[in-house]
Amino acid sequence: MPFSLLKYGLNKDYPFEQHADLPKPTELKPHYDVVIIGGGGHGVATAYYLAKYHGITNVAILEKSYLGGGNTARNTAVIRSNYLTSEGVKFYSESVKLFKELSNEFDFNIMYSQRGQLTLAHTDAAVRGFRQRAEVNKHFGGKTELIDPQQIRELVPTLNMNPADMPVLAGLWHMDGATARHDAVAWGYAKGATQRGVELHQLTEVTDVIVEQGKVTGVKTNRGNVSCGCVVQAVAGHSSLLAAKAGFKMPITTFPLQAMVTQPVKPFLDPLVSSPSLHCYVQQTGRGELVFGGGSDPYPLYSTRSTMDLKESLLANAVELFPFMANMRLMRQWAGLTDMTSDYSPIMGLSPVDNYYLDAGWGTWGFKSTPICGKSMAELVASGGKVPELIKPFSMDRFNSFRQVNEMGATAASH
Amino acid sequence: MKMMNCPLNGLRNISEFVHGGEVKEMPDPNSCSDDAWAEYVFYTENGISVVTEWWLHAPSGYWFIAERHTGSDEILKTYDPSVLFNKRVEFSAPVTEGMA
Amino acid sequence: MSDVMKSTITPETYLVRSPLYRLHKAAGAHFDECSSAAQVTSYGDRSAVSTALIDLSVNHRFGVRGPNALAALAAAGLSVPDKPNQCVNSSNGETVLRLSNTECWVLGAMESGACSADSSAFADCYPVYCQDSHACLLLSGEHLPDIMAKLCGVDLSEHAFPKGAIAQTSVARINAIISHLPDREGTHFVILCDSAAAEYLWGCLLDAMGEFGGQAAGLDYLF
Numbered sequence: 001m002p003f004s005l006l007k008y009g010l011n012k013d014y015p016f017e018q019h020a021d022l023p024k025p026t027e028l029k030p031h032y033d034v035v036i037i038g039g040g041g042h043g044v045a046t047a048y049y050l051a052k053y054h055g056i057t058n059v060a061i062l063e064k065s066y067l068g069g070g071n072t073a074r075n076t077a078v079i080r081s082n083y084l085t086s087e088g089v090k091f092y093s094e095s096v097k098l099f100k101e102l103s104n105e106f107d108f109n110i111m112y113s114q115r116g117q118l119t120l121a122h123t124d125a126a127v128r129g130f131r132q133r134a135e136v137n138k139h140f141g142g143k144t145e146l147i148d149p150q151q152i153r154e155l156v157p158t159l160n161m162n163p164a165d166m167p168v169l170a171g172l173w174h175m176d177g178a179t180a181r182h183d184a185v186a187w188g189y190a191k192g193a194t195q196r197g198v199e200l201h202q203l204t205e206v207t208d209v210i211v212e213q214g215k216v217t218g219v220k221t222n223r224g225n226v227s228c229g230c231v232v233q234a235v236a237g238h239s240s241l242l243a244a245k246a247g248f249k250m251p252i253t254t255f256p257l258q259a260m261v262t263q264p265v266k267p268f269l270d271p272l273v274s275s276p277s278l279h280c281y282v283q284q285t286g287r288g289e290l291v292f293g294g295g296s297d298p299y300p301l302y303s304t305r306s307t308m309d310l311k312e313s314l315l316a317n318a319v320e321l322f323p324f325m326a327n328m329r330l331m332r333q334w335a336g337l338t339d340m341t342s343d344y345s346p347i348m349g350l351s352p353v354d355n356y357y358l359d360a361g362w363g364t365w366g367f368k369s370t371p372i373c374g375k376s377m378a379e380l381v382a383s384g385g386k387v388p389e390l391i392k393p394f395s396m397d398r399f400n401s402f403r404q405v406n407e408m409g410a411t412a413a414s415h
Numbered sequence: 416m417k418m419m420n421c422p423l424n425g426l427r428n429i430s431e432f433v434h435g436g437e438v439k440e441m442p443d444p445n446s447c448s449d450d451a452w453a454e455y456v457f458y459t460e461n462g463i464s465v466v467t468e469w470w471l472h473a474p475s476g477y478w479f480i481a482e483r484h485t486g487s488d489e490i491l492k493t494y495d496p497s498v499l500f501n502k503r504v505e506f507s508a509p510v511t512e513g514m515a
Numbered sequence: 516m517s518d519v520m521k522s523t524i525t526p527e528t529y530l531v532r533s534p535l536y537r538l539h540k541a542a543g544a545h546f547d548e549c550s551s552a553a554q555v556t557s558y559g560d561r562s563a564v565s566t567a568l569i570d571l572s573v574n575h576r577f578g579v580r581g582p583n584a585l586a587a588l589a590a591a592g593l594s595v596p597d598k599p600n601q602c603v604n605s606s607n608g609e610t611v612l613r614l615s616n617t618e619c620w621v622l623g624a625m626e627s628g629a630c631s632a633d634s635s636a637f638a639d640c641y642p643v644y645c646q647d648s649h650a651c652l653l654l655s656g657e658h659l660p661d662i663m664a665k666l667c668g669v670d671l672s673e674h675a676f677p678k679g680a681i682a683q684t685s686v687a688r689i690n691a692i693i694s695h696l697p698d699r700e701g702t703h704f705v706i707l708c709d710s711a712a713a714e715y716l717w718g719c720l721l722d723a724m725g726e727f728g729g730q731a732a733g734l735d736y737l738f
């Protein structure tokens with residue numbers, strides 16, 4: 001036995017501690033300039049950019065569970081920018097650009113893997129929609145085009161071109177489509193933020209929001225109260241619950257969203273494949289597993305227990321796309337709570353409470369926006385509430401002026 | 416499969432039903448403010464509690480009301496909407512000048 | 516039937532057609548005129564068949580709804596069931612399906628295919644135009660509950676679903692109204708479904724009937 005191993009075995013202090021990615025937990029301070037509620041990718045990214053670009057480090061991220069254990073850990077990691085509206089495409093394209101550089105920036109491999117995303121059209125209406133999306137994307141510098149069945153066959157020879165008797169008519173081929181390891185994204189940001197002085201407090205639940213004269217002044221937690229200059233709320237499926245504590249309602253409904261993964265097999269599938277008509281998307285991970293997901297559960301619920309019916313239809317549709325999947329074993333299934341808006345666009349910016357900023361409404365599509373959202377929220381906080389141009393269209397009061405940003409067609413079952 | 420008791424058709428698989436959102440009081444569309452209308456159309460309680468919701472039994476096209484817990488998914492009660500709504504709602508468009 | 520007859524009565528002769536007419540033609544069905552449309556009279560000799568699937572889509576039907584619907588139908592001399600999800604035959608051979616507290620559909624008499632009135636005759640009711648929106652299929656013969664159990668989650672066996680009962684439910688994953696016809700010898704389920712899904716359901720039903728020896732048939736099977 002190597003001597004060092006014996007030494008470590010007999011030592012009370014675990015040697016790894018010195019090189020840990022995250023500092024040890026500390027007591028909560030009585031005051032922070034910025035409190036970020038929610039230690040998911042969005043919360044830690046906001047803290048990272050606050051510290052990195054704005055020198056704001058008296059920041060606490062309060063996470064009721066553990067770092068990145070919410071939807072950040074549950075998503076299927078699709079990164080893309082082939083949305084429909086110009087507001088959406090501009091915003092998501094910025095995120096794709098940041099994602100490409102993240103591994104270098106963190107000095108931490110987030111396993112960004114650009115393999116392209118293929119969305120299938122089974123109806124003439126879908127083909128028309130795809131044509132529009134391709135044009136909008138190209139206009140903003142994205143690499144997206146409409147391709148025909150022959151090209152689809154060449155890209156994905158294993159695909160059933162007539163799934164569920166709905167022939168594949170065309171495809172939207174989005175070359176920028178990619179995946180990244182979601183945990184690594186959360187950890188990379190958290191490490192970068194804490195190294196710059198930000199505090200990450202796990203197992204710290206915000207139980208109430210203290211609002212005085214229309215302005216947030218602090219939060220109550222299971223570990224005591226802290227006062228603060230401002231708050232960023234980034235709690236995904238729990239958005240309405242936190243907002244209620246701060247005293248307002250949101251245009252959000254919370255639905256469970258499921259995903260599954262099979263046993264690993266030899267690599268056969270490069271692109272991410274999704275069929276909005278079949279409510280299903282399939283991709284192969286670097287480890288060879290097939291990850292697949294689909295639409296949300298059919299009605300609102302705060303439970304990740306997941307219904308059998310949805311599992312059944314998801315499996316049936318996945319097998320339609322790739323019939324040989326019927327012979328594969330399922331390894332895991334899980335769900336997350338998604339905060340859905342009625343226009344399938346997020347909510348970023350101001351709230352009815354002063355100094356209380358919103359990062360919400362990310363529903364089933366918010367992993368891909370982690371970098372740009374964090375960067376924009378940091379800008380918003382650092383400027384004392386001046387909303388950056390890029391996220392102006394996504395303010396909550398767009399619903400009050402009936403200026404929704406309709407991304408429904410570009411979001412359904414592609415995430 | 417989870418089941419729900421339809422006041423008209425009896426106990427049925429949940430897949431026969433469509434969720435229709437929280438039951439809310441509708442402000443008068445002709446006189447209310449934009450904010451009040453937006454509040455009615457878009458904003459929701461979305462809490463963890465027993466909620467009173469609209470549901471549709473799709474095969475019979477029948478709308479009814481259910482009380483359900485959004486945390487446990489337990490359905491406590493279902494009943495005909497006439498229990499809460501017993502008058503027909505008229506939608507009279509305001510007279511706009513210049514319209515023939 | 517003579518060749519002359521076969522060549523003159525075809526679904527295309529009439530404006531009213533079943534959503535399934537192409538399928539019947541392709542299968543070599545024989546047609547005859549019935550309520551101003553071509554009705555399938557036979558699918559060849561099916562007299563020995565234990566269970567038959569018959570397309571009654573061209574038969575007339577209409578619906579009325581609203582608080583006055585039940586009283587209006589009764590005033591027109593039709594029998595109206597006491598409770599929702601029940602059906603009764605009227606003296607003129609029409610079948611009245613009560614689908615909710617305030618909605619009824621009337622199916623034309625089976626042999627003539629005709630209704631004595633239509634929705635427009637009931638001024639103070641909301642009309643429900645179910646003629647073209649829906650297809651109307653008749654499942655007749657033996658093993659009906661067993662056949663339906665393959666497609667539908669609701670128990671349609673005799674004790675749970677006696678003559679005169681209606682189930683509005685999901686059949687082979689599409690919405691359908693199943694009525695167990697009253698007063699008729701043998702077991703007869705009328706199945707109403709969206710006409711756009713008729714071809715799909717026709718195929719599903721035939722598939723489910725197969726193991727029981729069921730087949731497609733025409734009106735000849737009944738009369």
Ligand SMILES: Cc1cc2nc3c(=O)[nH]c(=O)nc-3n(C[C@H](O)[C@H](O)[C@H](O)COP(=O)(O)OP(=O)(O)OC[C@H]3O[C@@H](n4cnc5c(N)ncnc54)[C@H](O)[C@@H]3O)c2cc1C
Pocket residue numbers: 037038039040041042043062063064065066067068069070071072073074075076077078079204205206207234235236237238242257258259293334335336337338362363364365366367368369414415
């Ligand atoms: C199955 C599934 C698949 C998905 N697939 C994709 C995809 O392919 N591509 C994509 O872009 N997006 C996808 N998404 C969406 C994406 O996961 C989310 O939009 C994104 O992760 C949101 O990040 P977040 O940091 O805001 O939320 P989260 O990671 O959920 O973080 C919020 C945190 O807030 C904490 N919190 C809640 N309440 C409190 C409180 N009171 N006090 C303190 N902390 C609290 C939670 O514990 C949680 O850790 C998917 C989602 C799911 C569920």
